[in-house]
Amino acid sequence: MDLVFNFATLSLLSIPLISAIVGWCTNYFALKMMFYPIEFVGIRPIFGWQGLIPAKRQEMAEIAVELVLGKLLSIEELAARIDPKLLTVAIERRLKQVLKRIVNEVMRECAPQLWASLPVQGKNLVYARIEADIPNVVNKVVNDFQHNVTEIVDIKELVVNKLVETPELINEIFLKSGEKEYPFIERSGFWFGLLFGLPTMVVWIYMPQWWVLPLGGLLVGYLTNWIALKIIFEPKQPIKVLGFTIQGMFLKRQHDVSRVYADIIEAKLMTSANITEFALHGSGSDQLLELMELHVNDAIERYIAFAQPYFAVGVGSESFYKMKELASKRIFEDSDKYLPYAFEYSDKALGIGDDLCERMRALTPEEFEGVLRPAYEADEWKLIVTGALLGMGAGFLQLYLVFM
Incomplete structure (x- = not known):
């Protein structure tokens, strides 16, 4: 009799305990399903899964641009922070080496006889004239870049x-x-599951029907996932309850989250390297090439102005224009050999992390939520439904293993 009693008692107590385990498991899987797998696994479009956040990365990127980088920081503001003089200091030594090689290669291709006949002293004068003009040319290119940055980047x-x-x-x-x-x-799912399992146990005592445990499991899975997603962002504004301040967990830590968010944006997204790569190879690269051609051509005209009649006769007008075109193209193509020397300076000058962090901290809770949530909010129901189905499955399993 005692054995029967003990087994019956343990069977009843297993209901809230299993509900607690279901609550923990569904919250655990809900969090994992937000992020993983990174790429879609399964058969599109229905049979399979991709983490909600990776799946919505394009929408989230667009939101980040519109709200964070669009309203809080602008590319014009960032470009204006670059000082041409300090940029020149950063790249000048390497740029001189690159230009010397480009001059040799361009002249050997466009005016081989003239360049071969020019004594070393004459070549050194050409190098010296170009090197002395580097700050002037860089200043002009940077100023034009700043005025046309929206077309280039x-x-x-x-x-x-x-x-x-x-x-x-x-x-x-x-x-x-x-x-x-x-x-x-994740841990709260256990305690919410335990709490929600108690009513299921009471209902089972007075109504031991087969559907009670699966239904109870479904409700536990649904409610624990729903609560888990809600407490991240709800309530938006702080609310006092029994002396405690209640607010959505992300929103309550807006100060700290802004720092983390801004640091990642600065270190891995809006870096000088990424901006430079996009300027050189993105949709606005043609405009940047035109800008550089303008100032390189102007510099070449000035370098040979004192000897232009002789130079034109010695080189020929066709080779002269080819030389200017080739020089501009080579300086543009070889930019990856000298511009990286400016990245350390540029990253400090842009100061994206501190500015972005400060401005994100100044957002209202509603605006701050808009940075992190909207792109995947419409698909949150998938996590909730998945949790409910897992809970119902656990209810059937409990019914079969314990009470049948």
Whole structure:
């Protein structure tokens, strides 16, 4: 009799305990399903899964551009922070080496006889004249770049392309931003599951029908996932309850999350290297090439102005124009050999992290939520439904293993 009693008691107590385990499991899987797998696994469009955040990375990138980088920081503002003089100091030594090689190669191709007949002293004078003019040319190129930056660098295209190409980055933004919240959400599923399992146990005592446990499991899975997703962003404004301040977990840590978000944007997205690469190879690269051709051609005209009649006769007008075109093209193509020397200076000059962090901290809770949530909010129901189905499955399993 005692054995029967004990087994019956343990069977009843297993209901809230299994509900607690279901709550923990569904919250655990809900969090994992937000981020993984990074790429779609299964058979499109229905049978399979992709983490909600990686799946929505393009929409999230567009939101980041429109709200964060569009309204809080502009590409014009960032470009204006580059000082041509300091930029010249950063790249001058390497640029001199690159220009010397380009001059030799261009002259050997466009005016081989003239260049071969020119004594070393004459060549050194050419090098010296070009090197002395570097600050002037860099200043003009930078000033024109700053005035035409929106045509050369499409900030929306840059950010969207980078996040689409590297879905791990969008995951990192959320995982690091919520590194203190996610463990709590996972553990809270256990306690919410235990709490919701008690009514199921009571109902089973008075109504031991086969459908009670699957239904109870479904409700536990649904409610624990729903609560887990809600407490991240709800309530938006702080609310006092029994002396405690309640607010959405991300929003409550807006100060810290802004720092994490801004640091990742600065270190891995809006870097000088990424901006430079996009300017050189993106949709606005033709405009940048035209700009550089303008100033390189102008410099060449000035370098040979004192001897232009002799030079034109010695080289020929066709070779002269070819020389200017080739020089501009080579300086543009070889920019990856000298511009990286400016990245350290440029990153400091742009100061994206501190400015972005400060401005994100000044956002209202509603605006701050708009940075992190809208792109995947429409698909949150998928996580909730998945949790409900897992809970119902656990209910059937419990019914079969314990009560049948």
